[in-house]
Amino acid sequence: MVFEAARYLGERWRDERSDASVAFDEALGVQTARWTLAGYEPTPPEIFEALMAALPTEAEGATFVDVGAGKGRVLLLAARHPFARVLGLELDPKLVDIAQRNLRQASDPERLVDDVSILHADATTAPWPLEPLVVFLYNPFAGPALSQMLDQLEASLEAHPRPCVIAYLNPLFLDLFMERGWSLAAEGGEDVACWAWVRASRG
Numbered sequence: 718m719v720f721e722a723a724r725y726l727g728e729r730w731r732d733e734r735s736d737a738s739v740a741f742d743e744a745l746g747v748q749t750a751r752w753t754l755a756g757y758e759p760t761p762p763e764i765f766e767a768l769m770a771a772l773p774t775e776a777e778g779a780t781f782v783d784v785g786a787g788k789g790r791v792l793l794l795a796a797r798h799p800f801a802r803v804l805g806l807e808l809d810p811k812l813v814d815i816a817q818r819n820l821r822q823a824s825d826p827e828r829l830v831d832d833v834s835i836l837h838a839d840a841t842t843a844p845w846p847l848e849p850l851v852v853f854l855y856n857p858f859a860g861p862a863l864s865q866m867l868d869q870l871e872a873s874l875e876a877h878p879r880p881c882v883i884a885y886l887n888p889l890f891l892d893l894f895m896e897r898g899w900s901l902a903a904e905g906g907e908d909v910a911c912w913a914w915v916r917a918s919r920g
C-alpha cells in the first residue's frame with residue numbers, strides 16, 4: 718500500500734519534470750504541468766500522440782471533447798490534429814480560468830484548429846455536441862459518475878445517430894464499456910500509461 722502510494726507519487730513527479738512536459742509548456746508559453754490535489758493530472762504529450770496515432774476514425778469533421786479538461790493541455794494537443802472543433806468540459810472553476818488563460822496565451826505553429834474552447838460544466842450531465850465525436854477520458858471520475866456520463870452520451874447518440882469513439886487513458890473501468898455494448902477498437906501502452914479506444918455501438 719505504502720509502496721503503491723510512493724510509486725504513484727513518483728510517476729506524477731516524473732511527469733511534472735519530464736522533458737516532454739516542460740518542453741511543451743515552454744514552447745507554447747503555457748502552464749499545464751503542475752498537478753493539483755483536487756485531481757488535475759495532465760496527460761503526457763507523448764502518450765497523447767501515441768493515442769492519436771491509433772485514432773480509429775476520421776478527425777476531419779469531428780468534435781474533440783476532453784472530459785475533465787483541467788488546465789487545457791489536451792485541448793492544445795488535440796488542436797494540432799484536423800478536428801472541426803475542440804471542446805473541454807471542466808468542473809473546477811479555478812482550472813477553467815487557468816485553461817482559458819492557457820488557450821489565450823498559447824502560441825503554437827503546429828495548431829490546426831481555430832475553434833478551441835473550455836466550458837465550466839459537469840461532464841456527467843452536460844449536453845453533448847451533435848457532430849461526430851472523438852471523446853478523451855483521463856480519470857476524471859470513477860464508475861458511478863462514468864455510468865451517468867455514458868447514460869447521457871448514449872441517449873444523445875440514440876436521438877442523433879453519429880460516430881463516437883472514446884480514448885480512455887488508464888482505463889480502470891473498461892469493463893463498464895464492454896457491458897454496455899461498446900467495442901474495443903485499439904489498445905496500447907503499459908502500467909498507468911495503458912490506453913484503449915472504444916467505439917459506440919450506435920452512431
Ligand SMILES: C[S@@+](CC[C@H](N)C(=O)[O-])C[C@H]1O[C@@H](n2cnc3c(N)ncnc32)[C@H](O)[C@@H]1O
Pocket residue numbers: 755756757758759760783784785786787788790791806807808809812838839840841855856857858862
Ligand atoms: C486526471 S485530470 C485530466 C486532465 C486532462 N484531461 C488531461 O488529460 O490532461 C481529470 C480532470 O477531470 C476533472 N473533473 C472531475 N470530475 C469532473 C466532472 N464531473 N465534470 C468535468 N470535469 C471533471 C478534474 O477537475 C480534473 O481536472
